[in-house]
Amino acid sequence: MSAGDGLTLDWEPVIGLEIHVQLDTATKLFCGDAVVHAGAPNTVVCPVCLGLPGALPSLNERAVELGVRAAALLACELRHVSRFVRKSYFYPDLPKGYQITQLDAPLAVNGSVILSGTGDAVGIARVHLEEDAGKLLHDRVPGRTAIDLNRCGIPLLEIVTDPDMNSAADAVALARQLRQLLRYGGISDCDMELGSLRVDANVSIRAAGSNDRTSSRTEIKNLNSFSQLERAIDAEVVRQIACVAAGTPVASQTLSWDAVAHTLRVLRTKEQREEYRYFDEPDLPPLVLTPELVTRALMDLPESPVERASRFVTLGLPDSSARALAATRTLADYFEAVVAHGATPRGASAWVLTHALAWCNTHGCGISAYPLAPSMLADVIARAEQGTLTRDGARLVVHALESDASAGTDPAVTMEVTVDGIIERLGVAEHPDESAISDHIDRMLADEHALVARYRAGEANLFGYLMGRLMKEAGAGADPRSASERLRERLNNTEER
Numbered sequence: 001m002s003a004g005d006g007l008t009l010d011w012e013p014v015i016g017l018e019i020h021v022q023l024d025t026a027t028k029l030f031c032g033d034a035v036v037h038a039g040a041p042n043t044v045v046c047p048v049c050l051g052l053p054g055a056l057p058s059l060n061e062r063a064v065e066l067g068v069r070a071a072a073l074l075a076c077e078l079r080h081v082s083r084f085v086r087k088s089y090f091y092p093d094l095p096k097g098y099q100i101t102q103l104d105a106p107l108a109v110n111g112s113v114i115l116s117g118t119g120d121a122v123g124i125a126r127v128h129l130e131e132d133a134g135k136l137l138h139d140r141v142p143g144r145t146a147i148d149l150n151r152c153g154i155p156l157l158e159i160v161t162d163p164d165m166n167s168a169a170d171a172v173a174l175a176r177q178l179r180q181l182l183r184y185g186g187i188s189d190c191d192m193e194l195g196s197l198r199v200d201a202n203v204s205i206r207a208a209g210s211n212d213r214t215s216s217r218t219e220i221k222n223l224n225s226f227s228q229l230e231r232a233i234d235a236e237v238v239r240q241i242a243c244v245a246a247g248t249p250v251a252s253q254t255l256s257w258d259a260v261a262h263t264l265r266v267l268r269t270k271e272q273r274e275e276y277r278y279f280d281e282p283d284l285p286p287l288v289l290t291p292e293l294v295t296r297a298l299m300d301l302p303e304s305p306v307e308r309a310s311r312f313v314t315l316g317l318p319d320s321s322a323r324a325l326a327a328t329r330t331l332a333d334y335f336e337a338v339v340a341h342g343a344t345p346r347g348a349s350a351w352v353l354t355h356a357l358a359w360c361n362t363h364g365c366g367i368s369a370y371p372l373a374p375s376m377l378a379d380v381i382a383r384a385e386q387g388t389l390t391r392d393g394a395r396l397v398v399h400a401l402e403s404d405a406s407a408g409t410d411p412a413v414t415m416e417v418t419v420d421g422i423i424e425r426l427g428v429a430e431h432p433d434e435s436a437i438s439d440h441i442d443r444m445l446a447d448e449h450a451l452v453a454r455y456r457a458g459e460a461n462l463f464g465y466l467m468g469r470l471m472k473e474a475g476a477g478a479d480p481r482s483a484s485e486r487l488r489e490r491l492n493n494t495e496e497r
Contacts, residue, residue, distance in 0.1 A: 011244075012208045013237045015171050016163035018200040018219075019178060020156050021188045022132065023066045029131045029155035030057030030100065037194050041137070041148035049131075049153030051096025056283050063155035064287065065297035067107050067129050069185045070157055072298055074124045074178075076111030080289045082128070084281040093134030093147050101130035101158075103278055107287070113181075115173055116306060122174050123162030129287075132156050135195075151195075157187070163202065168233035172226045175199055180305055184329045192224045199223045203236045205244065216252040221267065223257060232257035235264055308332055315345035324353055331357075331367045337374035343381040351381055355395070359402060371402050379419050389423070390480065392471075397422050437483055440473045441490055455491055463488070 025035060031048035047055035071078055083105040086098040111124030134149040159178065165171045179190040179197060190197040204217040220236060223229045236255065243250045254267045303311070305326045312322035312332075325335045331352070338348040356370050356377070363369070377398070384394040400422045445452050448469060455462045470487055471480060 010208055011205050011237075011241050012166050013168075013233070014163045014204045014206055014217075015165040015168070015233060016202040017159075017161045017165075017171060017175065018202065019159040019161075019175065020132075020198045020200075021070075021159065021182055021190065022196040023063050023155040023157055024186065024188050025060055025062045025066065025155055027060060028153035029060050029063055029129070030153055033153065035154050036150060037196075039150065041146070041150060044150045045152065049095075050149065051098075057100065057281075059284060059287065060155060061293070063129060064107075064289075065293065066155075066185075066187045067127065067157050068289065068294055068297035069301055070159070070182060070187050071108035071111065071127050072301055073181045073185050073187075073304065074108075074111035074113060074127065074159070076108035076124055076127055078108050078289060078294070079105060081105065082107050082287045082289075084129075084284045084287070085278045086281050088277040089275075091133065092145070093136050093149065093152070095134070095149060095152060099131060099133065100281055100284070102128035105286075113174060113177060114306075115170065116177060117173055118170070120164070120170070122164045122170075125160045125162050127157060127159050130156050130158055163204075168230045168237070171201060171233055172230045175226060175229060180327070184302055184305055186329075192226075195224060197224075199229050201229060201233050201236075203233055203240070204250075205237060205240045216250045218250065218253050218255055220255045220257055220264065225259075228257055228259050231262060232264065235262070239264065302329060305332075312345070312349075315339075317345055317349050321349045321353060325349060328366070334367045334370070334374060338378045338381070341375040341378035343378040344385060347381045347385050348378070351377060351398075355398060372398065376401060376419060383419075383423075392480070393423075393426070396426050400426065437474060437486055440470060440483075441487055444470050444473055445490065452491065463491070466491070 022035075027034060028049055031046050033044050033046050033049060036044050048057055068078065082102055084100050085103045087101050087103075088098040090097055106126045106128035108127040109125065111127065112121050113124065114121055132151050132154040134147055134152045137146040137148055140146050161174065165174065182188050182190050182197075188196055192198070199222075201220045201223060202217050203220065206212060218236060218240070220232045223232055232255075235257075240250050251269065253269055255264045256267050257264055302308075305323075309319075309322040309326035312325055312335075313319055317325070326332050334356070335348055335352050338352060339345050343351075352367075356367065356372070360367055360370055380389070380394050380397050380401070383389040384391055389397065397419065401419070404422070444466065448466060451462055451466060455466065467480075467484055467487060470483055474483060
């Protein structure tokens, strides 16, 4: 049975997410070990993250600041006093036998996110700090599992949503939106391939229109791509509907998703809260958020992508362009810098979204690696808008600037000299005079006399080819509009027939 067959009008899923985000800190949450995503296994460890006797944790203040920033972006209420607890469970990659996390007194509560596609609100129940566990490496040696403890103690922020979503598509939309927000705030790179963002999905079903769950809640652990998240939720909803239809109870279980076989498998019967034997962390005092820490954390908090896109619309940009420019903070910053250096918003939008992004896509990089400084691109755009460069001429100049910058042109050369020098080198500074255009038209009409005769006999579709020949003859400095008007006038001149 497919997801489409199972999701009838009789049933609807109830979905909540738990999102674990690795915070962008230089060191771990409770020790001075570096945060690394590569390197030899079990080389970035110390007595604290290994839980050796006598080792005491010391809280990373930068992780707290990033947690405060995230809470603000998620419209949460900060808890000015929060506490750490020990969550006890035994697992091969948890050397202490417990995880330091937060429970009844988390960092922040009661937030919300508005889904940009539907306008629906999804509640954020809590945001809390905790340390990461190690990593199991399966089948490095066939049939065996190895353990890498380098990840132990890396700071995590866990974001727990309310069960406000009723489709896998909404769950994916929320996860994407949260990733965008967290990247905007400089909180995490949210690289799902590296495990910097991992999602657990809590799924149950209920009769459509009811507020009461029909099935027990199950949890699908450690989904590290949006496609996995969507497929796993759809598969679990179908499974639960089939169970209820067959009169089989849905057990409260923790599941994993096999991304190769596209199937769910049971990890364990879901633990209850009391099974974790939570108790206050005796080696850490309560976390008190001072006004100074909060001020420092929020000092350069950016607008959200939605707010920024809305502001770009007020500059006269279409909504689609505004949202595309606001998609990442670096792209939005680059666009605004181009405008700040004199380009019109529409001109800057057109060049950044087409030419600059095309270059970045070709070179497999982000806009931060684009070789043209915003001031340089703004200068070329302004000249094109003022008419001292044709659009084709401007493209040639930008291509040359990109090549020179990529080749390591002397940075001591000023922007003005570089742009002016390339314009002079390419010969695209001015439009040819009227007599020059007339000479080019004369030569083209003579060379293509047979096609000209066919055009004048009624084959109007040949105009595009003839115009292309003219522009090739005239060069990039020719004004296409003026040249087109003069060519059409000559072709339609009955005295020349």
